[in-house]
Amino acid sequence: MSIRLSSLTVEDVAAARGQLPRAFSATPQERVKFWIFWGANGALTLYCLYRFGFLSGDFLHGMAKFGSVVVAQLFPPAGWGHMPEFLKAMGETIAMAFIGTLLGAVFALPLSFLASRNMTRSRPVQFGTRRFADLLRAFDYLIWALIFVRAVGLGPLAGIMAIAIVETGTFIKLYSEAIENLDRKQVDGIAAAGGNGLQRIRFGVLPQVLPMMLSNTLYMFEHNVRSASILGIVGAGGIGFLLADRLRAYALQEACTIIILVILAVYAIDWISKMLRERLIGDHRRREPVDDAVQA
Amino acid sequence: MTFEEQYAAYRRKKRWYAGLFCALFALCLAISWVTAKFDPLTLLAGLPRTTEFLVKLVPPIGLSTFGADLREWYWDGAKWMESLLSTLLMAYLATVLGTLLGGFLSFFAARNLAQRYAIYWITRRVLEIARTVPDIVWALLFIIAFGIGPLAGILAITVHTVGAQGKLFAEVNENISPLPIDGVRASGGGWLQVMRFAVLPQVLPNYMSYTFWRMELNVRSATIVGFVGAGGIGHDLFTSVQLLYFADAGAILLIVVATVMLIDILSERFRHSAIGRASFA
Numbered sequence: 242m243s244i245r246l247s248s249l250t251v252e253d254v255a256a257a258r259g260q261l262p263r264a265f266s267a268t269p270q271e272r273v274k275f276w277i278f279w280g281a282n283g284a285l286t287l288y289c290l291y292r293f294g295f296l297s298g299d300f301l302h303g304m305a306k307f308g309s310v311v312v313a314q315l316f317p318p319a320g321w322g323h324m325p326e327f328l329k330a331m332g333e334t335i336a337m338a339f340i341g342t343l344l345g346a347v348f349a350l351p352l353s354f355l356a357s358r359n360m361t362r363s364r365p366v367q368f369g370t371r372r373f374a375d376l377l378r379a380f381d382y383l384i385w386a387l388i389f390v391r392a393v394g395l396g397p398l399a400g401i402m403a404i405a406i407v408e409t410g411t412f413i414k415l416y417s418e419a420i421e422n423l424d425r426k427q428v429d430g431i432a433a434a435g436g437n438g439l440q441r442i443r444f445g446v447l448p449q450v451l452p453m454m455l456s457n458t459l460y461m462f463e464h465n466v467r468s469a470s471i472l473g474i475v476g477a478g479g480i481g482f483l484l485a486d487r488l489r490a491y492a493l494q495e496a497c498t499i500i501i502l503v504i505l506a507v508y509a510i511d512w513i514s515k516m517l518r519e520r521l522i523g524d525h526r527r528r529e530p531v532d533d534a535v536q537a
Numbered sequence: 538m539t540f541e542e543q544y545a546a547y548r549r550k551k552r553w554y555a556g557l558f559c560a561l562f563a564l565c566l567a568i569s570w571v572t573a574k575f576d577p578l579t580l581l582a583g584l585p586r587t588t589e590f591l592v593k594l595v596p597p598i599g600l601s602t603f604g605a606d607l608r609e610w611y612w613d614g615a616k617w618m619e620s621l622l623s624t625l626l627m628a629y630l631a632t633v634l635g636t637l638l639g640g641f642l643s644f645f646a647a648r649n650l651a652q653r654y655a656i657y658w659i660t661r662r663v664l665e666i667a668r669t670v671p672d673i674v675w676a677l678l679f680i681i682a683f684g685i686g687p688l689a690g691i692l693a694i695t696v697h698t699v700g701a702q703g704k705l706f707a708e709v710n711e712n713i714s715p716l717p718i719d720g721v722r723a724s725g726g727g728w729l730q731v732m733r734f735a736v737l738p739q740v741l742p743n744y745m746s747y748t749f750w751r752m753e754l755n756v757r758s759a760t761i762v763g764f765v766g767a768g769g770i771g772h773d774l775f776t777s778v779q780l781l782y783f784a785d786a787g788a789i790l791l792i793v794v795a796t797v798m799l800i801d802i803l804s805e806r807f808r809h810s811a812i813g814r815a816s817f818a
Contacts, residue, residue: 282633289630293687300688307682336569343566379794379801383673383761387778392590393583397573402580402587471671475764475775478573485765488677504669 311493320487320495327483327499331506333397334479337472338465341401345408346458349374352409353416354442360420370413377410382468386477397478404465404472411461419453420446456518463507463514470503594787610788617773621792623687624769627762628755631691635698635755636748639664642699643706650710660703668700672758676767687768694758698751709743710736746808753804760793 258265267275290296320327354360356370385403393399428445436444473481480499487496538546569575598606611617642660644650651657675693683689717735726734763771770789777785 286630286633289626289633292626293630293691295688303683303688307679311678311682332572336572336575339565339569340573340575375798376794379797380790381757381761383764384774384790384793387764387775388590389583389587391778392587393579398575398579398583401573401575402583467669467671471673474673474677484674485677488674488681491681493681500670500674504666507669 314493315497318498330480334469337397337400338469341404342462344405348409349412353413356417357420374410374413386472387475390476395476400472400477415457419450423449452521456521459514466510593783596784620770624759627691628759631694632752632755635695639699639702642703646707647710664700664703672697676762685766690762690767705747709740713739749804749807756800
C-alpha cells in the first residue's frame with residue numbers, strides 16, 4: 242500500500258480498514274470470546290468471595306482483629322534471651338538444606354543422563370525417568386516431610402529426606418535440560434580421538450554442563466533454605482518448629498524475632514549464592530532458567 | 538615468559554582455586570553434618586520403614602474385587618472431592634486477588650514508572666517481605682485473627698502472591714519499549730490511552746503467563762496450608778496421617794498428585810499460548 246501520511250484522508254483510512262479489518266479492531270467472534278472469558282472469571286471470583294465469607298461482616302471483623310491483635314502485638318520483637326536457641330535452630334535449618342540439596346544432586350546426576358534425549362537411546366527409559374522425576378516433584382516438601390516424620394520419627398532427618406527427594410526430581414529435570422542443550426561437536430571430537438563412553442562424558446559433556454549444574458544447584462540450595470525453615474511445622478526439624486510453637490502459644494513478639502532471623506538468613510544466603518553463581522556463569526543479567534522448575 | 542610457563546602458572550592458579558573450593562565445601566559439609574545430626578546409618582535404617590509406610594498407603598486391591606476394593610478405599614470420596622474443589626477455589630481466589638493487588642503495586646515497584654525513588658524503594662521492600670515469609674507462616678498468623686478455616690489460607694496465599702506477582706510484573710514493566718508510548722503520546726493520547734494502547738499490549742501476555750504459573754504454584758500451596766488448619770484438602774491429609782489412617786492418606790495423596798500434574802499440564806499449555814501471542818503482538 243502506498244499511502245503518503247501528509248495526504249491521509251478519511252477515505253484512505255476507510256479503504257485501509259476494508260483491506261485489513263483486523264489491524265483496526267477485533268472480529269465480533271474475538272470480542273465475544275473476550276467477554277465470555279472475563280465474564281466467567283468475574284462471576285467465578287464473585288462466587289468464591291461469597292463462598293469463603295469475604296462478603297460477610299465476619300471478614301471485616303477478622304481484618305480489624307488482624308490489625309489490632311496480630312500486627313500490633315508482633316512489634317517490638319522480643320525474646321532476645323532465647324537467641325542462642327533460635328540461632329542453633331537456624332543453623333540446623335541451613336544444614337538440612339545443605340545436606341538435602343547435596344543428596345538430591347548426587348542421586349540426580351546419574352539419573353539425569355538417563356533422562357536426556359541425546360544421551361539415552363532407549364525412549365521408554367528416557368521418558369520413564371522424566372516421569373519419575375515429575376512424580377517426585379509433584380508432592381510439596383511438607384507432604385514428603387509429613388510422610389518421613391511418620392517413617393523415621395521427629396527431627397531433622399525427616400526434613401533432609403524430604404528435601405533430598407524433591408530435589409532429586411528437580412535436578413533430574415534441570416540437569417537433563419542442560420545436557421540436552423549441549424554442543425555435540427565436543428563429544429564427537431572425543432569420540433573421534435578414540436574416547437570411550439566414560440571419557441566422552443568426562444571430557445566432552447561435563448566441561449560444558451558443569452557450570453550450569455553448579456549454578457542450578459546453588460540456586461536450589463538458596464530456595465531450600467526457605468523451604469527448610471517451615472518443615473519444622475510438621476516436626477521435621479529446623480526453626481519452623483520453634484516458629485509454629487511460638488505462634489500457637491500467641492508469643493507473637495518472639496515469633497517476630499524468629500521471622501526476622503529467617504528473613505536475614507535467607508537474604509545472606511541469597512547474596513552469597515548470587516555472588517558465587519555470577520562467578521560460575523558470568524552473565525548476571527541472564528534470567529534464571531530454573532524459575533520454571535521451582536515453587537518459590 | 539614462554540607459553541609453557543604461562544600455561545603452568547595458569548594451571549597452578551586453577552588447581553589452587555579448585556583446592557580451596559573443595560576445602561571450603563568439605564568444611565561446610567562437616568559443619569552441616571554435625572549440626573543436623575545427620576547419620577547415614579539412621580537413614581539406612583529408616584529406608585525399610587519408609588517403604589513399609591509407603592506400602593501401607595495402598596490397601597490390598599484384588600483383581601476380581603477391583604471395583605469393590607476401590608470403592609472401599611475411596612469410602613469418603615465425596616468429602617475429599619468437596620475438599621479438592623474447595624482447595625482449587627482457594628487457589629483461584631488467592632491468585633485473582635493477589636494478582637490484582639500485585640499488578641497494581643508493580644507500577645510503583647518499576648523504576649521507569651514510579652514517580653519517586655522513595656515510593657519505589659518502599660514498595661519493593663513490602664513486596665520482598667510479603668514473599669520471603671512463607672505462606673504457611675502467613676496462614677498461622679491469619680488463623681489467629683480469622684480462626685481455623687479456608688479464609689485464613691486464602692489470605693495467606695494472597696499475601697504471598699502479591700509479593701511474587703508484584704516483583705515479576707515490575708520486571709516486565711521495566712523491560713517495556715518506550716517507543717509505543719512515545720507514539721501514542723505523539724498522536725495526542727492521554728495517560729489512560731498510553732496505558733491502554735502502549736503499555737498493556739506489551740505487558741499483558743507476560744502477565745497472563747506469570748498468572749497461570751502462579752495458579753499452578755498456588756494449587757500446591759493450597760494443598761498444604763491445611764496442615765496448620767487453614768482449609769483445603771491438606772487438612773484431611775494431615776488428620777488422616779495423624780490418626781494413622783494410612784489408606785485414607787494414600788487415597789488423598791493420589792488425588793493431590795493427579796490434580797497437581799493435571800494443573801501443571803493445563804497451565805503449561807495456556808502459558809505457551811499466551812507467550813505465542815506475545816511473539817506476534
